[in-house]
Amino acid sequence: MTPRVAHLVAAFFASLTAASGAAAQGAAPLAPLAPSRTYMALVASESVDRVAVIEFGPQGAKVVRQHDVGVMLADPDGPHGLAVAPDGAHYYVSTAHGTPYGVLWKFDARTNAYAGQVMLGNFPATAQVTPDGRLVVVVNFNLHGDMVASDVSVVRTDSLQEIARITTCAMPHGSRVNSRGTRHYSVCMMDEQLVEIDLDGLQVSRHFLLTKGMERGMEGAPPARGAADAAHAGHDMSGHGLAQPAAGSTTCSPTWAQPSADDRTVWVACNGTSDLVEIDVASWTMRRRVPAGNGVYNLAATRDGTKLVATNKRGQSVGIIDAKTGATLATLPTQRRVVHGVVITPDDRYAFVTVEGVGSEPGTVEIIDLAALKTVARVEVGQQAGGIDLLPLR
Incomplete structure (x- = not known):
């Protein structure tokens, strides 16, 4: 055996040993592969009143079409x-900057054709359709005036009739419906509450106090708080989740609520303390706090219940968290600043x-391979990209 052949044989067996060791530890992520199917995402860009349709498949990622949303020519309507x-x-877009109120728009998902609209409250923001497709639930974020209690709009999808406007708390955000469509969860960025x-x-039905060291679940609606209470609670008063909190602050400043796939728990992103609170739905008590990235903002959970993906607004990164252990599996920096929303493909x-x-x-x-734990594609869209959702797989 020549020295060169001996070297190659040794390298081959060394690679086998390394691979078996990694497999035994279960720590080695898979290498990223080009997708074998095509995924379609819709993205709203708030500063340019535009929705882009993104295609990600075997040939990579690209914008395949886009269209404008809104009617205000001199000032952005602000699709959020x-x-x-x-x-x-169909898909639904909330535009936040209406005069005096915002609007929920309905579009045909195949053609982007306009299919109707309804006026809601001040600054309608996060939206979700219930699993049965009957209702759209939209939080009225209300950035205007005093930090008083705002509300959540419930709209029928067929008639676009607002059937309820439910008062919750100051600056509701992070709106998500559980998998059965029976409960809706939102957080109050200025009131330290999950509702x-x-x-x-x-x-x-219930609310939960999220301030660190004071966590407690309660029945009924949260108590009303005035602007003075919020102003002295250490919150980011802009409502954008970018302000760095004071050292040692216990203020959660919650920005997102994410039910688990089995509806047993709700995860809350505490933008102020840069951690996650896991709440047991049955007992309405806190299970644990889990460290997250700087300024954790939005969350999404895999359908198999194994991972959480968190956007870190101040940290310019995305965290991938093991939902069972709470360990951070990867922190991936983003190309640009002000990280916002996240959705996970139906196949996880x-x-x-x-x-x-x-x-x-x-x-x-930015598109992340959750098996490889790597960013595998980037696509440029309009300024201030925020709201995002995926079309069903075909």
Whole structure:
């Protein structure tokens, strides 16, 4: 055996040993592969009143079409929330900057044709369609005036009739419905609360105090708080989740609520303390706090219940967290600043993340392979990319 052959044989057996060791530890992520199917995402860009349709498949990622949303020519309408119906036939966009109120728009998902609209409250933001496709639930974020209690709109998808406007708390955000469509969860960025709405009774059923060291679940709606209370609570009063909190602050400043796939728990992103609170739904008590990235903002959970994906607004990164152990599996930096929304493909393979950008920078959608734990594609869209959702797989 020549020295060169001996070297190659040794290298081969060394690679086998390394691979078997990694497999035994279960720590080696898979190498990223080009997708064998095509995924379609819809992205709202707030500064340019535009929705882009992104295609990600074997040939990579690209914008395949886009269209404008809104009617105000001199000032952006501000498309913020975006929600696709479960059957993929329609999607809904909330525009936040209406005069005096915002609007929920309905579009045909195949043609982008206008299909109707309804006026909601001040600054309608995060939106989601219930699993049965009957309702759209939209939080009225209300950035205007005093930090008083705002509300959540419930809209029928067929008639676009607002059937309820449920008062919750100051600056509701992070709106998500559980998998059965029976409960809606949102957080109050200025009131330290998680709020649960009974969608059958169309009323607040419970709330949960999220301040570190004071965590407690309670029945009924949260108590009303005035602007002075919020102003002295250490919150980011801009409502954008970018302000660095004071050292040692216990203020959660919650920005997102994410039910687990089995509806047993709700995860809350505490933007102020840069951690996650896991709440047991049955007992309405806190299970644990889990460290997260700097300024954790939005969350998405895989359908198999194994991972959480968190956008870190101040940290310019995305965290991938083991839902069982709470360990951070990877922290992936983003190309641009102000990381915003995240959705996960129905097969749990990829996460699509929106990044707003700063100033004249375009918005970006970054696509993460959740098996390889790597960013595998980026697409530029309109400025201030925020709301995002996926069309069903075909």
